[in-house]
Amino acid sequence: MRSRSVWLLSALFLLHVQGCFSLSCPRVVAGTVGGSLSVQCHYEEKYKNNRKFLCHQSCGPNQEIVMTEVSEREVRNGRVSIRDDPASLSFTxxxxELRLQDAGTYQCGIDITLSWDATFLVEVRVSPAAAPTQSSNPLKTTDTLVPVMTLLPELTLPVHNRPSPPPRSQLSSVHSLKLLLLPVFLKLPLLLGTLGAVLWMKKRLQRAH
Structure with missing residues (x-):
């Protein structure tokens, strides 16, 4: 009876090991808070019509987070989705929208009827998002540039009282008057000389008589 139990346990172990070799996934995947990550697993061709699933490390029957259906190659449950691609013998x-609490160990698996499911343990790591870096002298967009001229003291220049130039019409009249008087001034000495000569001749004639 004991040897039969040992044989049964050994057979179950071999079936489980065989299921592990039937599925290949990355052991560790990482992402940041707010981002996303993907796990791609490859399987043997004989399992391309089987359902694929994702669950937590210690999941039991009907505790899968998400599982494909035969008629649906892609299934979504909240922030988690699974897509089977039989042409490439893989599912993703x-x-x-990763959160820190999403970190942990998960099982990617293939649902195998009347046998151990083929599963693979995958560790998911989630790190906080990096804070944006700031320059040493940040320039705020709300700052306003003050014109340089407003920073200078107001200068008051002295104003000299100068006589305003005469109107243009007055200048024209004065110019015309100068042109009229110019011949008179030029002939005046000649007239005076002629008048003096006449007076001198008159006096001389009077003395002769």
Whole structure:
């Protein structure tokens, strides 16, 4: 009876090991808070019509986070989706909008009827998002540039009282008057000389008589 139990346990172990070799996934995947990550697993061709699933490390029956259906190659449950691609013999699990509590160990698996499910443990690591870096002299967009001229003291220049120039019409009249008087001034000495000569001749004639 004991040897039969040992044989049964050994057979179950071999079936489980065989299921592990039937599925290949990355052991560790990482992402940041708010981002997303994907886990791509490859399987043997004989399992391309089987359902694929994702669950937590210690999941039991009907505790899968997400599982494909035969008629649906892609299934979504909240922030988690799974897509089976039989043409490439692979399925991909995607976690979106990552949170710190999403970190942990998960099982990617293939649902095998009347046998151990083929599963693979995958560790998910989630790190905080990096804070944006700031320059040493940040320039705020709300700052306003003050014109340089407003920083200078107001200068008051002295104003000299100068006589305003005469109107243009007055200048024209004065110019015309000068042109009229110019011949008179030029002939005046000649007239005076002629008048003096006449007076001198008159006096001389009077003395002769």
């Amino acid at each position: 699990v995607t976690l979106e």
